[in-house]
Ligand code: APR
């Protein structure tokens with residue numbers, strides 16, 4: 359018997375989202391039913407609503423979530439009812455060529471629940487990033503559930519499932535930031551601020567935050583920026599070079615996803631440095647760079663998928679660091695809201711008023 363819950367559904371391109379009845383099947387083999395406690399409102403949810411990801415409406419939005427496993431299907435051994443979990447959208451398969459080469463964080467065959475959640479009339483829903491967690495309960499593949507210490511607040515924990523992991527991982531996993539490095543982060547929304555936090559955690563000494571909004575730069579200091587540059591008034595490439603002995607930063611994280619800022623990241627980097635692209639571009643964007651500079655500057659130009667994380671390794675570690683007082687992840691929670699407030703949260707996000715609005719159940 360399917361269970362009836364309330365969920366936030368996007369029915370058509372650009373239309374306001376609605377809270378409506380969603381039917382969730384009982385978990386089948388390899389699946390888990392999770393009672394959601396908190397779910398952050400992420401840019402990707404807005405992209406789904408605006409048609410930027412696909413045309414598979416209706417979407418069940420929400421994917422940055424934590425909750426309690428309520429039931430599991432056959433053959434599930436990794437989690438059990440009662441476990442407190444953070445949901446991940448890259449459940450590794452263990453079988454593909456990336457997994458077999460010992461690099462499961464690149465898994466090319468990640469999986470989701472096989473059964474579909476539906477509207478009351480039986481219309482199948484497309485869950486955002488294979489999760490769909492703006493709902494009282496959701497159905498996922500059991501591998502999408504990562505068990506962590508339940509002492510963390512759910513509204514903080516959920517953010518580890520997407521934005522925090524993406525930014526923090528961009529600095530630590532993809533960029534390989536280490537003790538004594540200089541790091542610049544371009545774009546200080548939730549993702550960029552998590553990259554700043556990652557840089558500080560990894561022991562970077564010069565941590566430069568770049569944004570066009572002074573309020574964002576003020577917040578960036580709380581996440582570990584030692585210097586800030588408002589790129590509306592100061593040339594960021596010049597500014598970053600000035601703060602790094604004239605050379606450029608060892609690692610530059612681009613957390614916006616635009617060709618202009620990527621180009622600036624490229625030139626703001628020291629010789630043999632690393633550029634990490636974690637901001638997500640749109641299909642129309644093109645990049646032009648002098649090829650001789652690409653060669654002559656050496657180093658690496660990388661992109662970061664989900665912070666190149668391995669949820670089973672990274673989520674519990676970040677939770678433990680937070681509980682130990684070494685990772686102030688609660689600062690990302692600008693407000694907690696109800697399930698009916700997602701549309702208003704999108705507006706606040708577009709106006710840059712919040713780092714994260716988090717729906718609590
Ligand atoms: N130069 C500097 N900063 C800029 C510029 C620019 N040209 N344009 C925008 N910004 C700043 C904004 O002021 C904002 O603070 O970049 C920040 C972007 O933050 P958010 O819009 O809050 O986005 P965030 O949630 O952090 O995600 C960043 O990562 O996962 C992806 O899809 C996501 O592409 C997005 C990116």
Ligand code: ZN
Nearest residue numbers: 451454457465
């Ligand atoms: Zn795999």
Ligand code: ZN
Nearest residue numbers: 400402520521
């Ligand atoms: Zn997200």
